[in-house]
Amino acid sequence: MIRFAKPxxxxxxxxxxxxxSGALLYIDINAPGGKLMPVxxxxxxxxxxxxxLARGFPEAIGGDLGMTSLFDVLPRQAHLxxxxxxxxxxxxxxxxxxKMIGAEAVVIGKVEFRGDLMTVEMRLxxxxxxxxxxxxxYAGPVRQFRKMAHKFANEVLYAFTGVRGIFDTEIAFSxxxxxxxxxxxxxxxxxxxxxxxxxxxRSFNLFPRWSPDAAGLAYTSYRTGVPQIYxxxxxxxxxxxxxxxxxxxxxxxxxxxxxxxxxxxxxxxxSDIYRMSLTGSAVQKVAGGWGIEVSPSVxxxxxxxxxxxxxxxxxxxxxxxxxxxxxxxxxxxGNYSTSPSWSPAGDRIAFTSLSGxxxxxxxxxxxxxxxxxxxxxxxxxxxxxxxxDGRYLVYTLRKNGYSELKxxxxxxxxxxxxxxxxxxxxSPSWSPRQ
Amino acid sequence: MEPLFRRxxxxxxxFHFAAFGIGLLWAALHAPxxxxxxxxxxxxxxxxxxxxxxxxxxxxxxxxxxPPPAPETPAKEKKAPKEPAAPPPVTAKAEKKxxxxxxxxxKALAESIRKMRQKRASxxxxxEAVGTIRREKxxxxxxxxxxxxxxxKIDLSAARPASGGMAGAAGSARVPPEHLAYFxxxxxxxxxxxxxxxxxxxxKEALMVQLRIVIEKDGRVSQVRMEKTSGNPYxxxxxxxxxxxxxxxxxPPEQLRGGEDHYEIGFRFxxxxxxx
Numbered sequence: 001m002i003r004f005a006k007p008x009x010x011x012x013x014x015x016x017x018x019x020x021s022g023a024l025l026y027i028d029i030n031a032p033g034g035k036l037m038p039v040x041x042x043x044x045x046x047x048x049x050x051x052x053l054a055r056g057f058p059e060a061i062g063g064d065l066g067m068t069s070l071f072d073v074l075p076r077q078a079h080l081x082x083x084x085x086x087x088x089x090x091x092x093x094x095x096x097x098x099k100m101i102g103a104e105a106v107v108i109g110k111v112e113f114r115g116d117l118m119t120v121e122m123r124l125x126x127x128x129x130x131x132x133x134x135x136x137x138y139a140g141p142v143r144q145f146r147k148m149a150h151k152f153a154n155e156v157l158y159a160f161t162g163v164r165g166i167f168d169t170e171i172a173f174s175x176x177x178x179x180x181x182x183x184x185x186x187x188x189x190x191x192x193x194x195x196x197x198x199x200x201x202r203s204f205n206l207f208p209r210w211s212p213d214a215a216g217l218a219y220t221s222y223r224t225g226v227p228q229i230y231x232x233x234x235x236x237x238x239x240x241x242x243x244x245x246x247x248x249x250x251x252x253x254x255x256x257x258x259x260x261x262x263x264x265x266x267x268x269x270x271s272d273i274y275r276m277s278l279t280g281s282a283v284q285k286v287a288g289g290w291g292i293e294v295s296p297s298v299x300x301x302x303x304x305x306x307x308x309x310x311x312x313x314x315x316x317x318x319x320x321x322x323x324x325x326x327x328x329x330x331x332x333x334g335n336y337s338t339s340p341s342w343s344p345a346g347d348r349i350a351f352t353s354l355s356g357x358x359x360x361x362x363x364x365x366x367x368x369x370x371x372x373x374x375x376x377x378x379x380x381x382x383x384x385x386x387x388x389d390g391r392y393l394v395y396t397l398r399k400n401g402y403s404e405l406k407x408x409x410x411x412x413x414x415x416x417x418x419x420x421x422x423x424x425x426x427s428p429s430w431s432p433r434q
Numbered sequence: 435m436e437p438l439f440r441r442x443x444x445x446x447x448x449f450h451f452a453a454f455g456i457g458l459l460w461a462a463l464h465a466p467x468x469x470x471x472x473x474x475x476x477x478x479x480x481x482x483x484x485x486x487x488x489x490x491x492x493x494x495x496x497x498x499x500x501p502p503p504a505p506e507t508p509a510k511e512k513k514a515p516k517e518p519a520a521p522p523p524v525t526a527k528a529e530k531k532x533x534x535x536x537x538x539x540x541k542a543l544a545e546s547i548r549k550m551r552q553k554r555a556s557x558x559x560x561x562e563a564v565g566t567i568r569r570e571k572x573x574x575x576x577x578x579x580x581x582x583x584x585x586x587k588i589d590l591s592a593a594r595p596a597s598g599g600m601a602g603a604a605g606s607a608r609v610p611p612e613h614l615a616y617f618x619x620x621x622x623x624x625x626x627x628x629x630x631x632x633x634x635x636x637x638k639e640a641l642m643v644q645l646r647i648v649i650e651k652d653g654r655v656s657q658v659r660m661e662k663t664s665g666n667p668y669x670x671x672x673x674x675x676x677x678x679x680x681x682x683x684x685x686p687p688e689q690l691r692g693g694e695d696h697y698e699i700g701f702r703f704x705x706x707x708x709x710x
Contacts, residue, residue: 026700027621031630070631128678161634162668
């Protein structure tokens with residue numbers, strides 16, 4: 001029986017063969033969903049000086065890439081090859097070794113110190129094809145090493161997706177200092193590292209807003225007893241007081257050109273939205289009425305402004321075309337809606353709204369359609385501010401008198417903590433790309 | 435004298451009532467509700483003039499907590515209905531939208547009106563989505579038909595245990611089981627080495643890359659020839675990486691090589707952008 005089976009099978013096979021070998025064959029493969037790109041980040045080569053940077057760099061880059069839910073950083077125990085200075089002098093990486101542990105990308109780097117300055121060379125290799133995708137050299141002060149790591153993480157993301165990263169952006173916010181009272185302005189990196197205090201006047205300093213070039217902040221300070229708006233140059237620390245009109249209250253947002261600041265000003269006890277020139281002294285009322293108008297946020301094209309008004313009886317979000325009288329309400333009925341933030345692409349406005357007994361963050365199109373829930377949590381989620389790529393929101397989570405800053409994706413799929421080290425953190429503002 | 439006095443009193447009364455009524459009406463229509471005057475003071479605890487009053491937070495926490503892992507469920511919902519064909523993802527979306535609707539009873543009426551509106555909006559959206567999916571499917575099948583005129587497609591769906599597609603679908607080549615097993619190995623090896631960077635592909639972008647490769651008799655991929663690119667360089671690159679990462683591939687059976695020392699086969703890589 002078995003003796004016959006073999007020839008029978010073979011002859012059957014040959015019968016079938018022409019239909020297979022004669023034609024061009026194609027196998028269809030559908031993309032596997034949700035797979036992460038495996039990337040290896042071996043220790044950097046540090047010629048002399050601070051050896052902790054050998055790990056510091058790859059960890060900073062890995063943290064950034066991990067945030068995207070796109071990359072999977074391979075554990076360093078799995079690495080089969082150590083990076084040596086010769087790898088930057090023409091010696092190729094052992095790509096089969098990297099491929100064997102599953103890496104598709106390898107990032108290597110070399111750090112050299114010159115006093116307080118350092119030079120870092122970083123390279124991204126495609127481990128499967130064995131070619132260098134990106135190679136960059138950065139020079140700067142040693143304490144800026146995270147900034148360099150973030151910049152290179154942006155490059156890695158761009159090489160694989162064509163999307164510009166935001167890893168080197170920062171978030172400004174207000175919080176009560178650990179010692180003392182009042183509130184000060186702070187800035188923290190997107191990775192939750194490098195917290196720095198901007199103001200230190202033991203008064204109330206609130207509502208930080210970034211200038212479009214990310215070089216300065218506008219904020220409200222009570223240091224003289226009344227709320228006034230200050231502009232601060234972050235590099236030099238120099239400050240400028242904006243001319244006081246009525247009772248200056250709080251900055252809302254800069255115009256895209258950086259020439260104007262839209263702010264809430266209280267004149268004769270009535271809060272309205274004004275546009276203040278930063279080059280001259282012109283002040284112009286943009287939106288107002290008998291109601292209370294606050295929290296302006298300018299569209300990226302500079303043509304419209306979103307703000308909060310209680311003219312309908314409860315606070316709601318309105319959008320006004322600046323050069324016309326066209327005004328419309330964009331938040332839905334029944335909610336207590338506040339703090340609008342315009343997305344960088346101009347396609348959506350995020351805001352806080354009360355529903356189901358707690359505050360959540362919604363987004364809506366500027367014409368008022370397609371309102372969607374973006375972030376809700378176990379407490380109140382308030383004060384949204386868009387990331388420069390429009391994919392994330394930074395917001396304040398408040399619960400039982402405790403508050404922290406969090407970051408969530410606009411589609412609501414993903415959230416993580418950013419900062420909770422100080423009491424009463426709030427009103428976060430995401431910096432533009434630097 | 436007396437009637438005049440009475441008339442005067444009557445007049446005065448009417449006038450006073452009218453004035454009072456107008457005053458009330460004016461106040462109801464125009465004056466801002468007093469509670470917002472209180473709130474409109476700059477809040478030093480953070481937020482702007484309309485920052486959520488902290489009292490309400492305390493109230494909120496006494497309520498039975500709704501399911502806490504809210505942020506995670508939508509992700510699962512979105513992923514789960516990927517296998518079935520057209521409408522489910524859309525309905526899932528609609529469901530997700532309607533979840534944040536638990537509102538106190540007093541608002542029931544306003545809420546039901548809103549629900550009705552949302553329902554209407556969501557049915558329109560379903561219609562729209564079905565339309566786009568149909569169009570995409572038509573486009574894809576057109577592409578496939580063109581391809582099939584010149585070539586044969588191997589349907590591995592029967593061999594692949596995960597998906598229960600039909601074996602030998604129209605236009606498929608009749609493939610002996612040994613070869614089918616080999617093709618399945620190829621498919622698995624390449625698929626498992628393929629990572630599509632999700633950010634690089636638009637949400638509703640349907641992409642296809644068609645290429646041919648030459649497999650040496652030791653399994654090494656010696657040639658990759660792109661026949662059709664997707665138009666998205668990052669997607670094309672991901673396919674190239676998949677092939678290179680998967681090399682060496684399973685050794686092609688001798689019968690397939692037909693006496694030659696290499697074997698040539700084509701692949702079509704699809705990304706449906708979550709459409710089907």
